[in-house]
Amino acid sequence: MDHLHRSAVAHHRSQPGRDRVATPWLALLAGPLSYGIAAPALVLDDLAEVLGTGEQAAAAGVTAFGWGIALGTPLLAALLARRGVRAVLTVATALLAAGTLLLVLIPSLPALVAGAAVQALGSAGLTVTAMKLADSPRRMGVAAASLAVVGATGPLTGALVADMISWQAALALPLLAALAVPAARRGATPPDAAPASFDPLGMVVVAMLVTAAVVVPHRPLVAGPAALALLLLLVARMRVRPDGFLPAAVAGNGRFLAASALAFALGVVNFALLYAAPELLREHAGWDGTRSGVVLLAPYLFGGFCSAFLVAASGRAPRRVVAAALLVAGAAAPLLAAVTTAVPLLLLAMALASLAAATGQGVLALHATGVVPASHRAEALGLFNLAYLLSVAFGPAIAVTLW
Numbered sequence: 445m446d447h448l449h450r451s452a453v454a455h456h457r458s459q460p461g462r463d464r465v466a467t468p469w470l471a472l473l474a475g476p477l478s479y480g481i482a483a484p485a486l487v488l489d490d491l492a493e494v495l496g497t498g499e500q501a502a503a504a505g506v507t508a509f510g511w512g513i514a515l516g517t518p519l520l521a522a523l524l525a526r527r528g529v530r531a532v533l534t535v536a537t538a539l540l541a542a543g544t545l546l547l548v549l550i551p552s553l554p555a556l557v558a559g560a561a562v563q564a565l566g567s568a569g570l571t572v573t574a575m576k577l578a579d580s581p582r583r584m585g586v587a588a589a590s591l592a593v594v595g596a597t598g599p600l601t602g603a604l605v606a607d608m609i610s611w612q613a614a615l616a617l618p619l620l621a622a623l624a625v626p627a628a629r630r631g632a633t634p635p636d637a638a639p640a641s642f643d644p645l646g647m648v649v650v651a652m653l654v655t656a657a658v659v660v661p662h663r664p665l666v667a668g669p670a671a672l673a674l675l676l677l678l679v680a681r682m683r684v685r686p687d688g689f690l691p692a693a694v695a696g697n698g699r700f701l702a703a704s705a706l707a708f709a710l711g712v713v714n715f716a717l718l719y720a721a722p723e724l725l726r727e728h729a730g731w732d733g734t735r736s737g738v739v740l741l742a743p744y745l746f747g748g749f750c751s752a753f754l755v756a757a758s759g760r761a762p763r764r765v766v767a768a769a770l771l772v773a774g775a776a777a778p779l780l781a782a783v784t785t786a787v788p789l790l791l792l793a794m795a796l797a798s799l800a801a802a803t804g805q806g807v808l809a810l811h812a813t814g815v816v817p818a819s820h821r822a823e824a825l826g827l828f829n830l831a832y833l834l835s836v837a838f839g840p841a842i843a844v845t846l847w
Contacts, residue, residue: 465577465631467586473624474574475590477567479617480509480560481836482598483605486737490611495553504553505560505615510836512543512564513571515654517833519647520569521826522689525819529573530629536569537625544619548612563618568833570621570628572826577631581810585755588806592748592798599737646689649678657834661841694816694824703812704831706767707804710774711832714801715839717781717794718744720846728785743791747798754799755806766807773800805832 465473484491484506491502516539524532543563546555571591578584602614656671678690686692694700718740725736758766777797780789812828813821 465628467583469624469627470574470578470583470587471590473577473621473628474571474587475594476618476621477513477564477571478591478595479598479602479620480513480564480567481506482595483602483614483617485599486603487606487611487614490606491556494551494611495556497553502553502556505547505556508557508560509564510833511655511658512561513568514658514830514833514837515651516565516568517572517830518650518654518823518826520565521572521822521829522647523569524572524576524826525822529577529631532569532573533625533629536566536573537622538566539563539569540566540619540622542566544616547615560615567618567621568829570625572822572829573628574624575809575825575829576822577628581759581806582752582756584806584810585752585758585803588755588802588809589748589752591805592751592802593745596741596744596748596798600741643685643688646678646681646685649674649681650689653678654830654834658837661838690827691820691823694820694827697816699815700812700824700828703808703815704828706770706774707808707812707828707832708835710770710797710801710804711835712839712842713774713778714797715835716843716846717777717797719840719843720781721790721794724781724790725787728790729787739791740794743795744798746795747800747802750799751802751806754803755810758803758807758810763811767811770800770804770807773797774804 484503488502491505492498495502520532520536523535539562543559543561543566546559547563549555550559574587575584578587598617602617605617606614653671653674656667656674659667660671681688682690682692682695721740722736725731725739731739773796777793777800780793780796784790784793809825809828813824816824
């Protein structure tokens with residue numbers, strides 16, 4: 445009888461209904477986050493000219509955006525677990541709109557940094573919500589692929605928008621996710637469990653730990669010990685409050701931690717090769733940045749589009765086989781890039797890295813959230829995405845060091 449009941453529930457959930465968000469809306473809700481990372485890449489000179497600073501200072505907005513999504517992911521996921529989809533959509537949309545207004549209305553470096561950080565907080569909330577609503581491997585694959593595809597086309601899209609409209613419009617591209625909010629609200633569900641008592645100390649420690657982790661690649665001697673001390677403090681806090689901001693049922697789950705660690709490693713490889721690619725192509729093929737940017741669309745679009753099908757198919761394969769395949773692809777990509785000088789093989793390495801990272805984000809998110817109690821799946825999804833997004837801070841730094 446229990447088996448029949450579970451089958452009936454699964455069949456019911458597999459049927460589209462009025463309260464289920466259509467898959468394309470999930471892609472639109474999640475994907476534009478990548479514009480905040482990628483779209484400014486080719487318009488930094490315009491920003492530097494307007495702001496009266498160098499390109500390095502103008503790039504501070506991208507760093508602020510990375511910090512914002514890293515911090516916003518666990519914070520908005522905790523809100524999602526306690527208050528449900530509608531609350532997160534309201535807060536995230538407000539943050540996204542406020543940050544975008546700061547970016548486009550006030551042409552100054554402080555406004556650029558603050559606006560990018562606030563915009564990222566909102567983008568993180570919408571992306572976490574999209575992945576929470578992606579209740580099947582196929583839908584999760586589309587959501588993850590949208591992030592990869594937008595990231596691949598982001599630099600070129602940002603440059604085209606800046607040329608045709610303005611640099612402000614290029615920085616406002618993450619706001620496109622708001623178009624999917626009404627559809628997501630119609631598919632809103634109640635929270636997974638009754639709200640737990642708020643843990644402000646746990647939240648502050650997590651926020652400080654995320655900040656220290658983002659700074660580690662740039663100031664390792666200072667941020668490294670600080671991150672370690674904060675991690676020990678967080679472990680102690682988790683023992684005192686196992687149901688606090690960082691639930692012990694999530695952080696103490698070995699399979700969840702393994703999935704998150706693998707996603708982080710795959711992300712580091714992908715972002716390291718993404719940032720090393722122009723230099724490698726210049727060194728081995730003599731290509732300039734523009735030509736490299738156009739050619740690199742092929743491997744990264746290949747990885748993004750194919751990942752949607754692989755994530756959908758992963759439900760029919762044993763988890764260990766899937767994890768082993770991801771690990772092999774993730775390890776082969778940097779090894780191939782390190783030993784070859786042939787352009788086709790370099791592009792193959794980048795395609796492997798993109799495919800492994802995009803597929804891993806979708807597949808491993810399903811694995812990570814499937815091994816924790818249902819009442820903590822929103823927090824688990826937020827922490828898993830935090831692990832993946834931290835690779836944005838480490839990958840480029842490794843690329844600069846090695847290449």
